[in-house]
Amino acid sequence: MLSKETGIDLATISTILSSLEQDGLVIRSVRTPSGRSGRPNSQLSINETSGVLAGVAIDLREIHIVLASFGGTRLASLQVEGSRDVSHTLSAVKSGITGLLKQTGSPRRRLAGVGIGMPGLVGLDGKLALAPTLDWHDVDFGGAVARALAVPTHLENDVKAAALAEHLFGTGVRDTDFIYVSGRTGVGGGLYLNGGLYRGPRGMAGEIGHMKLVPGGRACACGALGCLEAYVSERAILESLREAGLGLADIGAVREAALRGDAQVLAVLADSGRQLGLGLANLANIFAPNSIILGGAMAALADFLLHTARPVFEANALAEIRRDVAITVSTLGDLAVPMGGVAIALQRFLGEPPATALGPAAFT
DSSP: OHHHHHOOOHHHHHHHHHHHHHTTSEEEEEEOOSSSOSOOEEEEEEOTTSOEEEEEEEOSSEEEEEEEETTOOEEEEEEEEOOSOHHHHHHHHHHHHHHHHHHHOOTTOOEEEEEEEESSEEOTTSOEEEETTTTEEEEOHHHHHHHHHTSOEEEEEHHHHHHHHHHHHSTTTTOSSEEEEEOSSSOEEEEEETTEEEOOTTSOOOOGGGOBOSTTOSBOTTSOBSBTHHHHSHHHHHHHHHHTTOOOOSHHHHHHHHHTTOHHHHHHHHHHHHHHHHHHHHHHHHHOOSEEEEOHHHHHTHHHHHHHHHHHHHHHSOHHHHTTOEEEEOSOGGGHHHHHHHHHHHHHHHTSOHHHHTOOOOOO
């Protein structure tokens, strides 16, 4: 079965599994068939007690930390207030992870890695080039966390991290080609193509929010005009509502107003949905994925955005492509990015020598 699913020969799979068993990451149990005949067969499972991984989502408003097992089981989580101050954020991440480890209470569990999702441009070297909402420039935040916790730490763009979470724990588990579209203050894309996350030669691929839809249109935070982000991001929707005389606090309030049938809110969401549909059609025509998964604010408002997005998508995506593209909504909710951090930490852990990845962590 494993050989068929992965395309790897049996001898190599046997070597890999033996290594994982020796490291305590995989448990093999033998099952004897009922009756008198039949060979015993073995079943493999992840050793949930072999270690823990921490996933972190950093945003201006909050820092969300999740502690999870190697199998993706969430063990504990917390949310604390965000900050533009790098030192404050570093301290919050360190104390938060330390507190969650104490909260789980099992001495058998050890922190094997930390994955961080950050709203900004992250290079292939894992260093943050730019996070506009935090006003961070050229910050090696992952390195700072690694030094603070003495454990392997990896930084990734938040939407790319969420796309990995979708593949390992969410809607895209069995999908080799999908595009994850999400965002709060901005809009980004996770391009999961041909069985892996596409980062581009510098690690910054997927800035689909800056796809130009309306020449000379609304101003975007990037300084350009007519970007997708200027119409469908949380910030754009809230600004459009303010222009209409409605000062709603956040997307939760927008959803509540839409559910009440507020005509102004529904009109703004209808317009945002039309622009979203055009953006999704462009993505479908370029990448022809199996699915497009909506996350973040778009997932929260999907019932209202898709009402106008789907007709525009159908009108602008090529017929030969659109019939095979499913537009779905993420089921991970607010956990998408922190669980993306867990996915990153797990992915990097499995690619590193166990002795290095499971080195002792020093907490003070």
